[in-house]
Amino acid sequence: QLQLQESGPGLVKPSETLSLICSVSGASIISTGSYWGWVRQPPGKGLEWVGSVYYNGNNHYSPSLISRATISLDTSKNQFSLRLTSVTAADTAVYYCARLEGCTGINCYWGFDSWGQGSLVTVSS
Amino acid sequence: DAVMTQSPLSLPVTLGQPASISCRSSQSLVYTDGNTYLNWFQQRPGQSPRRLIYKVSNRDSGVPDRFTGSGSGTDFTLEISRVEAEDIAVYYCMQGTHWPLTFGGGTKLEIK
Numbered sequence: 001q002l003q004l005q006e007s008g009p010g011l012v013k014p015s016e017t018l019s020l021i022c023s024v025s026g027a028s029i030i031s032t033g034s035y036w037g038w039v040r041q042p043p044g045k046g047l048e049w050v051g052s053v054y055y056n057g058n059n060h061y062s063p064s065l066i067s068r069a070t071i072s073l074d075t076s077k078n079q080f081s082l083r084l085t086s087v088t089a090a091d092t093a094v095y096y097c098a099r100l101e102g103c104t105g106i107n108c109y110w111g112f113d114s115w116g117q118g119s120l121v122t123v124s125s
Numbered sequence: 126d127a128v129m130t131q132s133p134l135s136l137p138v139t140l141g142q143p144a145s146i147s148c149r150s151s152q153s154l155v156y157t158d159g160n161t162y163l164n165w166f167q168q169r170p171g172q173s174p175r176r177l178i179y180k181v182s183n184r185d186s187g188v189p190d191r192f193t194g195s196g197s198g199t200d201f202t203l204e205i206s207r208v209e210a211e212d213i214a215v216y217y218c219m220q221g222t223h224w225p226l227t228f229g230g231g232t233k234l235e236i237k
Contacts, residue, residue, distance in 0.1 A: 039174075047166075047174065047217055049226040060224050063126070096173055100221070108156075109180065110221025111164035115173040 002026040004097045006119035012091075013125050018084040020119055022097030029073050029080060030055040035100035036080045037071055039112065040093040048093075050082065052100045087123045094118040127152050127220050131229035137237040144205045146232045148218035153198050155222070162221035165194055165203045168231075169214040177216075178203065208234070 008020035022036070029036055037052030037060075051061035053071045061069055070083045084091060097116040101109035128151040138144045154161045165178040176185050178194035181201060191206040205212055213236060218229040 046231045047168075047219075047228040049228065052226070060226075062225050100226075101179075108158065108160060108162070110162035111176055111179045111219065112166075112174070113176055113179075113185070115175070118173055 002099065002114045004099065004114055004116035006095060006097050006116045008119055008121070010120055010122060012087055012121060012123050014088055014123055015086055018082070018087050018091060018121055018123070020082045020095055020097070020121070021079055022081070022116060023077075023079045024099075025078070027099075029078055030075055033102045033104040035060075035102050036073065037098060037100060038082045039096045039098050039115075041096070041118075042090075042093045050084075050095075053080070054102070089123050092121065092123045094120050126225055127154065127223045127227050129218055129220060129227050129229035131216075131218060131232050133232060134230070135233045135235060137235050138208045139237050140210060141207050144208050144212075144234060146203045146216050146218075146234075148196075148201045148203070148229050150199045150201075150220055152223070154201075154220050155198060161197065163194075163196070163201050164219045164221060165192075166217045166219060167212075167214045168217065169211075174217065205234075210236075 003025045005023045012018045035052040035054050038050040053059040068085045073080045096118045098112040099114040101113045130149045132147045163181045166174040168174045177188050182194045193204045215231045215233050217231050
């Protein structure tokens with residue numbers, strides 16, 4: 001059973017870098033067809049896709065965040081991370097790590113089938 | 126970008142009655158492989174989102190059959206045949222056909 005768990009600081013100062021880690025169990029992050037990434041949700045608002053990456057380097061990011069966001073895979077630890085630079089109060093949100101099901105053979109899905117519990121990150125001095 | 130527009134924003138319902146949520150895309154969600162990658166998610170208060178439906182009408186494992194997804198092209202619908210108390214949540218559509226991936230703004234299902 002696939003499980004994802006976020007970890008990282010809950011408070012980040014403006015202009016600094018937000019860093020989160022997602023630990024994955026129950027599947028390998030280099031498994032075929034699995035993209036790994038992040039979705040965020042500001043308090044009381046809707047879901048916003050941040051980015052999703054594949055083990056072969058096929059990476060995709062939200063155009064509004066591409067200049068500040070980096071998602072990296074650590075295959076030795078079976079985890080992946082998010083770095084978001086130059087944060088402002090607008091980056092305050094619950095950050096979910098999630099698996100995006102791509103294609104396995106001829107079967108494609110292109111939806112998030114597994115989510116972490118979420119990690120609230122507040123940007124404040 | 127494919128802009129996803131959901132309606133209504135809020136949906137008051139009576140338990141045991143049906144409910145219907147609309148999701149409209151600014152562009153066709155039919156991919157070159159012929160599939161339509163439209164998903165529906167349920168987010169209960171204080172919980173992570175949970176996928177209910179993928180590729181327009183396929184229910185995920187464990188999803189009750191009172192949830193039905195339908196539609197094509199740019200117009201999609203999530204229907205609940207008889208609302209139960211556990212269905213009170215915010216529902217989101219999300220398209221996986223085009224990069225960047227995009228979500229609808231959400232529909233809050235509430236008890237009337």
